[in-house]
Amino acid sequence: MSSPLSQTTITPHTQQPLVTRQYPSVAELDAAIRKASDAQKQWAAVRLDERISIGTKFMDEFRKMGEEIPMELTIQMGRPVSQVPGEVRGFLDRADYMLRIASSSLQDISLADTDKPGFKRYIKRVPLGVVLVIAPWNFPYLVSINSVLPAIVAGNAVLLKPSPQTPLTAERFAAALILAGVPKDVIQVLHLSPSLTTHVVQHPSVDFVSFTGSVSGGHAVEKAAVDAPGFKGVALELGGKDPAYVRGDADLDYTVAELVDGAYFNSGQSCCAVERIYVHESVFDSFVTRFVDIVKKYKLGDPTLPVTNLGPVVSVASAERIRKQVSDAVNAGAKALIPEDFFPVAKAGTAYVAPQVLINVNHSMDVMMEESFGPVVGIQKVSSDGEAVRLMNDSPYGLTASIWTNAADSVESESAFLEMVDQLNTGTVFLNRCDYLDPALAWTGVKDSGRGVSLSKFGYDQLTRAKSVHMKIKTS
Numbered sequence: 058m059s060s061p062l063s064q065t066t067i068t069p070h071t072q073q074p075l076v077t078r079q080y081p082s083v084a085e086l087d088a089a090i091r092k093a094s095d096a097q098k099q100w101a102a103v104r105l106d107e108r109i110s111i112g113t114k115f116m117d118e119f120r121k122m123g124e125e126i127p128m129e130l131t132i133q134m135g136r137p138v139s140q141v142p143g144e145v146r147g148f149l150d151r152a153d154y155m156l157r158i159a160s161s162s163l164q165d166i167s168l169a170d171t172d173k174p175g176f177k178r179y180i181k182r183v184p185l186g187v188v189l190v191i192a193p194w195n196f197p198y199l200v201s202i203n204s205v206l207p208a209i210v211a212g213n214a215v216l217l218k219p220s221p222q223t224p225l226t227a228e229r230f231a232a233a234l235i236l237a238g239v240p241k242d243v244i245q246v247l248h249l250s251p252s253l254t255t256h257v258v259q260h261p262s263v264d265f266v267s268f269t270g271s272v273s274g275g276h277a278v279e280k281a282a283v284d285a286p287g288f289k290g291v292a293l294e295l296g297g298k299d300p301a302y303v304r305g306d307a308d309l310d311y312t313v314a315e316l317v318d319g320a321y322f323n324s325g326q327s328c329c330a331v332e333r334i335y336v337h338e339s340v341f342d343s344f345v346t347r348f349v350d351i352v353k354k355y356k357l358g359d360p361t362l363p364v365t366n367l368g369p370v371v372s373v374a375s376a377e378r379i380r381k382q383v384s385d386a387v388n389a390g391a392k393a394l395i396p397e398d399f400f401p402v403a404k405a406g407t408a409y410v411a412p413q414v415l416i417n418v419n420h421s422m423d424v425m426m427e428e429s430f431g432p433v434v435g436i437q438k439v440s441s442d443g444e445a446v447r448l449m450n451d452s453p454y455g456l457t458a459s460i461w462t463n464a465a466d467s468v469e470s471e472s473a474f475l476e477m478v479d480q481l482n483t484g485t486v487f488l489n490r491c492d493y494l495d496p497a498l499a500w501t502g503v504k505d506s507g508r509g510v511s512l513s514k515f516g517y518d519q520l521t522r523a524k525s526v527h528m529k530i531k532t533s
Contacts, residue, residue, distance in 0.1 A: 061250055064221040069135035069369040069408040070360055078224050078248040086253060087260070089245055090216070093187045094262040096242035097214035101184050105163055108210050112156045114237035115206070116149055122229060126198075128361065133223045134194050135368045135408065136323050137360045147494075148198040151512065152206050154496040159210050162517040177528040182521040184212035185290065186264035189257055191278065192227065193269045194220035194371060195326045200294070201230060203500065203511035204267040205244070208520045209234065213265075214243045216257065220270075222371060224248055251277070259285035265520070269294040269328075272428075272505050292509025292519055294502065296428040297328045297456035301491060302445040302477075303344055304462040305337040306470055312461045312489070313347040319459070319491035320434040321355065321412050324370050328506075329457045329485075329492050333418075333425050334436045335445045341438045345416060348436070349394045352412050357400045369408035370431055376410045379431035383413050386424040391415045391435070420451055428454070442473055446480045455503035459487035 066075040081089065100108075127141035136144075166180040188208045192201045197219060208215050219227035227246045234244045249257065258266050258281040266289065268278045275293040282289045301316055303309075319331040336344045360368030370376050387393055394414040403411035410431050418425050418435035425435045439445045449458050458481050462470045478486045484501040487493070494500055499513045510519050 064224070064248060064250070066133060066222055066224060067372070068132050069371055072373070072408070075132060076224060078221075080248060080250050080253060083253070083256060086247070086249075086256060089247065090187065090257065090260050090262050092242040093214040093216060093245060096240050097184070097186055097212070100209075100214060100240060100243045101212035103212075105160065105210075105212075108212065109156055109159050111238040112152070112159070112206060112210050115234050115239070116152050116156075118233040118236040119149065119152075119230075122233065126229070129225055129229075130197070130223070131360045131368070133225060134197075134371055135360050137362075137365045137368045139363050139366065140322070144196060144199050148202050151199070151202050151494075151496045155202075155207050155512070155516065156210065158514060159207075159517070162514045163211060163521065175530050177526075177530060179526050181524040181526060182211070182517070183524045184208075184521055186213060187216065187262055188213045188265045188267060188520065189216045189218065189263050191218045191254065191266065191268040191270065191274075192220060192223075194222035195323060195328075197223040197226035198230065199494075200269050201227065203516065204292075204520070205230065207511075207516050208267075209239060209244060211517055211520050213520060214245075216245050216247050216263070218247045218249050218254060218257070221248070255281045258282055258289070261286055263289070265290040265292075267292045267294075267509070267511070272296050275507060292511070293507035294328065294500070294509070294511065295505060295507040296430075296454060297330070297502070297506050298332050298426065298428050298452050298454040299329050299457045299459075299483075299491070300449040300452070301331045301334045301459045301461065302439070302442075302449060303334065303336040303340065304442070304460070304470070304473070305339040306463045307340065307461040308463060309340060309344055309347060313344060314351060315489075315491065316461070317348060317351045321352070321367060321432045322492065324368060324410065325432040325434075326370060326430050327492060329494075330430075331459065331491050332429050332434060334434060335439045335448055336436060337445075338438050338440050341436075345394070345414070345436055349414050352395060352414055353399065355400075355412055357409060357411065358402055367412065367432065370410050371408065373406065373408050375431065376408045377405075379410050379429060379433060380405070382424050382427075382429055382431075383415065383433055386415055386418060386422045386435070389422050390417055390419075391422060391424070392417045420448065426452065442477060446477055450480070450482050453505045455483045456506040457485040457487060457491065458483045459489075459491040461489055 131138040168178040357367040400411035403409040412432040
């Protein structure tokens with residue numbers, strides 16, 4: 058069977074084709090990688106302060122595109138147009154932070170305080186070379202900025218492969234970088250089939266791969282890298298089945314609203330969306346009632362309309378998978394609290410999925426163990442902090458977890474929270490918030506949620522390597 062020669066983006070809410078992009082030939086791809094490798098050597102020689110200055114100009118160029126981005130992204134992946142500006146703001150916030158810490162993160166580390174007479178030692182941070190960034194469709198700007206800009210500022214060249222669902226985002230990103238002064242061969246957008254992606258991962262001139270996507274996609278990238286000649290660095294940001302625990306002392310007026318948003322924003326299509334909630338038995342009934350009341354207020358519909366605050370999922374296939382997960386849970390004993398006809402636009406054969414709340418759930422059900430990536434959450438009653446922690450850890454994933462308690466007003470609650478922080482096997486633990494990335498903190502996961510780090514100082518460490526310099530000073 059021959060490989061496809063192109064990809065076509067289908068708009069989720071209309072199911073109509075939007076744009077088509079041709080795939081390069083292997084020869085064209087090899088030429089692009091060769092250009093990136095040659096350009097990177099010259100780019101690495103540019104002074105760090107100049108690269109940072111170009112990064113600042115990039116932010117200005119991107120801001121100029123601000124009015125065009127919301128509708129363009131909505132049409133590509135289905136998020137309500139009123140919510141896209143939040144991604145743009147987050148994109149610029151992360152860019153700003155990573156630029157502000159670039160100098161201190163990438164400067165030489167002096168060992169002068171411990172040098173012996175006649176010696177000088179220090180450690181440099183040097184670029185890796187050519188970095189392949191494989192970006193997702195769900196937050197294409199927010200996720201791409203985590204790796205692309207730090208890699209370029211650190212002196213690498215970047216090959217940016219966007220999802221076929223959001224090809225225009227990468228093109229816009231690269232255009233702003235080039236307008237700011239990044240050489241065109243240092244940032245290249247590649248639209249690739251799976252087989253061509255494997256070719257790039259395994260190319261000897263590609264030094265590092267940063268992948269964000271599904272667990273199965275992460276396994277494919279990892280296998281391709283292992284099968285490549287030599288030893289290739291790989292960072293994997295994969296899925297999540299992120300839990301929340303509501304203690305008996307939580308402020309329900311605040312907590313319920315935050316968790317509804319954390320579960321259903323972007324139709325639940327976020328690696329760190331809240332997908333399972335454990336609620337102390339003393340407040341379970343009240344929590345569930347309030348939760349359902351808020352969910353029923355959502356406006357599911359055409360994402361291009363300003364009144365819509367819940368759009369379709371990315372594809373009909375995704376919608377059918379989510380519906381089946383809900384149906385399987387109900388057949389196994391779960392109770393669905395949102396009537397099927399409450400959101401009439403959510404019909405079989407469309408990408409519209411009604412938000413759903415499930416109770417009477419347990420860990421024998423797929424909906425509590427495997428990623429939904431849709432507007433569905435299971436809520437389970439627990440009797441203690443210990444039971445909650447056990448269930449939160451009972452997962453193949455470990456990206457984030459959140460705990461909801463009046464810790465700020467109670468020494469006992471704060472102590473309980475900090476004890477759970479040490480017990481939870483996740484990359485991030487939140488108190489009284491969720492579904493958020495702070496660029497000053499390391500973004501990382503454990504278990505099937507991946508490996509590696511983006512954002513923070515450690516994000517620069519991942520995109521550079523240490524080079525030690527040891528000088529013996531000749532004395533007369």
